[in-house]
Amino acid sequence: MNYEKKYYELVLSLIKNYERETPGKIQRLRQGQIFVFGTDKRGSQRLGAAGFAAKCCGAAIGIAEGLTGSSYALPTQGFTFEETSTAIKRFIDFVKSNSNMTFLVTPIGCGHAGFKAEDIAPFFFECLTFKNVWLPYDFLTIYRKEAIKALGLRKETISSSTKEDVFEYYDPQVHNVIRVLLANNISFNHEGGFCLKDEEDIVIAEAELGIESEKIVFFPFNSQSELTFKNHGYKIRTPEEYLNTKL
Numbered sequence: 001m002n003y004e005k006k007y008y009e010l011v012l013s014l015i016k017n018y019e020r021e022t023p024g025k026i027q028r029l030r031q032g033q034i035f036v037f038g039t040d041k042r043g044s045q046r047l048g049a050a051g052f053a054a055k056c057c058g059a060a061i062g063i064a065e066g067l068t069g070s071s072y073a074l075p076t077q078g079f080t081f082e083e084t085s086t087a088i089k090r091f092i093d094f095v096k097s098n099s100n101m102t103f104l105v106t107p108i109g110c111g112h113a114g115f116k117a118e119d120i121a122p123f124f125f126e127c128l129t130f131k132n133v134w135l136p137y138d139f140l141t142i143y144r145k146e147a148i149k150a151l152g153l154r155k156e157t158i159s160s161s162t163k164e165d166v167f168e169y170y171d172p173q174v175h176n177v178i179r180v181l182l183a184n185n186i187s188f189n190h191e192g193g194f195c196l197k198d199e200e201d202i203v204i205a206e207a208e209l210g211i212e213s214e215k216i217v218f219f220p221f222n223s224q225s226e227l228t229f230k231n232h233g234y235k236i237r238t239p240e241e242y243l244n245t246k247l
Helices: 003-016 048-056 081-097 117-129 137-152 163-169 172-183 223-231 239-244
Strands: 033-040 066-068 071-077 102-105 194-197 203-211 216-220
Touching (some): 003 117, 003 137, 033 048, 048 071, 081 117, 117 137, 137 163, 137 203, 163 172, 172 239, 203 223
Parallel strands (some): 033 102
Antiparallel strands (some): 066 071, 194 203, 203 216
C-alpha cells in the first residue's frame, strides 16, 4: 500500500470538506470564540489584526503572547522565526487543553511581520483536524497545493507545468469557464481560488474563481464575501451566464 499517497488523499479530503475557515473579515466574535493574531515585541496592538483584537476582542496592551480577553496573541513582528514557531507550538498545547474555546486563527505573521504563509502554515497543520480551531484561507490553500503537487508527481501523463493540471485546483463546476480562459489567454489564478485583500493585505472576500480583468467572480465562499465583492465593483456570475456571453 502506498501510504504517502493515502496520506495526501486524506489531506485533500479534509480540505474539501473543511467548514471551519476563518472569515476574511471578522466584525464580532460569538460566545466562546477566541481571535488569534500576531503582535509586536511591545504588544502595542495598533495595526491590522492586532488593532482589531485590542478594539473588539479585549486584547491587553503590552502583552505579546497568550490569552487576554477573547483573544490570543502570538509574537511575530520583531521576533525571530524560531521564536514565533516556538510560540505557535505553545499555542497548540493551549488549544488542546481548552476544548471549550473556539480559536479563529488569522494569517499569523504574514502581514507587517514579513513572514511568508508558506513558512508559517506548516506549524498550524496539526490544527486541521481540531474541531475547535478555524484556519485562514491562505493556510488552507498551501495545504491543498502541497497535497495536489505530491499526488501530481505520481501522474505519469500530466506534469505540474501543463495546462491540464490547472483543473486539479478547481471545482468541476467552473472547468468549462477555465477552458475558455485558457483558450483566450485570459489571466486567472492557476493555483486555485480567488481572494480580495484590503490595504493591509488581509483577505476580505473569497471565491472559487475570479477574473480580475473583467471584475467577475464565481461562487463566493459565503454571503459576506459576496457582499464585499459587490461593494468593490465585482459582478457575481454563474458559469452558464459567463459562457453565454462568449458564444
